[in-house]
Amino acid sequence: MTGPHATHRGTRRSRARSAATAALVVLAAMVPAAVATADAQQVDTALPYACAFPSGRQQATVRVSASLPDRVEPREAIRPTRVTTTVELPAAAAVDLGVPKGGEVSAATRLTVAVAQNKATAEATWRGTVQPVTVPESGPLTLTATGDVPSVTARSTGDLTLSAGDLEIDLAVSAPDGSAAATGTPTAAATGPAPTTVRCTLDKDAPGNGLLATVPVGSVTSGPGGSPSASPTGTGPGTPSASSSASGRPQPHPGSPQSGRAPKIAGTAPGSTTDRSGVPPCRYDAQHPSDEMSLNSYITGYANVRKQKGASLIPVSCALIEQGQPDFQFPPDGNGPAVITQHSEGQLSYQGRAQTAPFKATFLTFGFVPATATMVLEQTAPLTIDSLGHMDTSTYYTTMDTYIRVPLVLRVTSLTVNGTPLDVGSSCRTRTSLSSADPEPAKHPEDHLVLHGKGEYALGEQATGYILLSGGPLTGETTIPAFTGCGAGGEDLDGLLTAAVSGPGNYIKQIQGQTCGLAAPVEGQCTKDLQPAQIPVPER
Structure with a gap:
């Protein structure tokens, strides 16, 4: 009777050691180490x-x-x-x-x-x-x-x-x-x-x-x-x-x-800078308390407006992320890759509000009329981050797919057409959230933006592509809904904005920067006041 129990106990211990080792290897590969060049x-x-x-x-x-x-x-x-x-x-x-x-x-x-x-x-x-x-x-x-x-x-x-x-x-x-x-x-x-x-x-x-x-x-x-x-x-x-x-x-x-x-x-890593001029603060506070799994990072990029044949720069904005524990599932017979899943949540943060920093975009409306709008993207429900990875248990080579889902309403705060300011009022926004085709529509039926990132890493090498902790490029495509509540003093501007902007097929590319892990801050990844040290650079 002692034999089977001993074997079972040993198997469990072996699995536990394997899981712990795998977790350490994966997490180490996901966070680029600080570089120290002794003999250079x-x-x-x-x-x-x-x-x-x-x-x-x-x-x-x-x-x-x-x-x-x-x-x-x-x-x-x-x-x-x-x-x-x-x-x-x-x-x-x-x-x-x-x-x-x-x-x-x-x-x-x-x-x-x-x-x-x-x-x-x-x-x-x-x-x-x-x-x-x-x-x-x-x-x-x-x-x-x-x-x-x-x-x-x-x-x-x-x-x-x-x-x-x-x-x-x-x-x-x-x-x-x-x-x-x-x-x-x-x-x-x-x-x-x-x-x-x-x-x-x-x-x-x-x-x-x-x-x-x-x-x-x-x-x-x-x-x-x-x-x-x-x-x-x-x-x-x-x-x-x-x-x-x-x-x-x-x-x-x-x-x-x-x-x-x-x-x-190791991949053509998106560019970054440490120049913080014009960059909003990105830190946890009493309104957003942190814990041992808290991360913060900056994100920026471009969003196309298909009707205008142009792109709008989404400025550097702050994301506060509560990282979930990664779960490792090993094959019962020891053959095949281990499956890694992780669910995290987060929110945008700008001056205490769940939104991006304000941004301006100038287009030639209908091909000949210059129009400049000031806008923000407002988050209306939790941002979720779901990662699914596969790891070769013999080499620890891992690939990871990550889907970020976030309901965002586009709000217009000011508008100038052909040099003339138009009063859009205080309630000018899209009727619903931006929407994307979701890979799991039954599980996520509501309107939301979907961004996808794919990354990989090998033991002892730097991660490439997108990994939650180290950041990278995220891409997607969205439909901009019709506008509502635009205009003041009896002037209705809903139709103008809807005709000029709303519609499907708007490509988005966002770059997330290296995160700052508050539990164990790393020099080069966090500032002294625990903000992300690296500011990502937008890419088209």
Whole structure:
């Protein structure tokens, strides 16, 4: 009689240990660790580019700086830190953009970085954002972009190189009063057509073909004739080791069984910044008390208005989240993936109200009449976050699908048409919540917006895509209902707004930032007063 009980007891203990281990592995993978680079090489490389402006191609100088590991082991992530991309555009560029005197330019950059090791190659995108810069009266226009970039993991030994490639710059121009310039380029306060995008290509005679850095992977490699290759310690930035060719292309290592395996890019992570200017507070208070599972994060992005063939910027807003405990279900026979489910709830928070920060959008109504509206999205019931994941119990490789459901009413607080203010009153809003097709309509029959995120992570590597704790991109499509209560003094504006805005097929892309976990705040993820340290950058 003691045998079966002992076996059963052992099985339960084994399952408990497996569940605990799995939970720790999953949670550790979901929260990016703070990066500490002990032995680092500093990259600071200036490269010549040619950029295509409306009037023609113009030369520009692009300086890339970053801190990278001096050496890593196979499957150890290479995480570039302190990444800065500085673009120096000629004075003629400001004229080309139609920047008025005293105007400002804000920008977002996307630098393609080629990653190569042995015969294998991959590509990463280094994104950055530029805070508004006043255009100088004379001289070049300098834009300095900063942001987090994806890590790279080499799967075999041998020198890994990173080289700069094409560069895209989204430019937004604003007049001195903060309004959109005559070019129609949007600002954070008034969003119409997509920002002007300038595409730049690396000059053919760029030094080292754009080589930024070489990171040796594994033990000291052998150069020609079997002699050890030089360590990059003490060499200049971008200097290839002896096992690389003069062009910066790494040479295959004879006998390496994995020489053809491409380096793994940890996803093109959405950009973020730590600049808090103009960002609303995001913290728990007496009205919203926190507990050990409380998280807070920022979210921002774009929402298309299909009828206007334009997009509205949803400004950086705060979300307070009560994270649910993840539940692990292991297969009875030990074969197959473990299933992970998690249910969390949350709410938007702006000045004590469950809503986004106010935002403006400018469109050409009916194709020719300019109209500017100030709006907010008001949450009318709890926001729910449901995650479903599958984990390989032997490798802990996990994929996760997350659906965020939130009932949101669009409220209009002011409206100007063709320069004339129209009084919309205090009750102008959509009749019902924005609505999306739900993957489980029987379970969630009410009107609500649905956003979907998909993420994955492997043991020892950074999460990619969307994970609740680390954030990422969320997308969806919604129908904007008809408007009601719009107008004052007997003027009915319901029909005008309904005809101009309401309808189906409006694509939404929101970026959630890294969360701050209040129970165990992590430096780089939380400020000293327990607000999210990272501010996400909107993406189209």
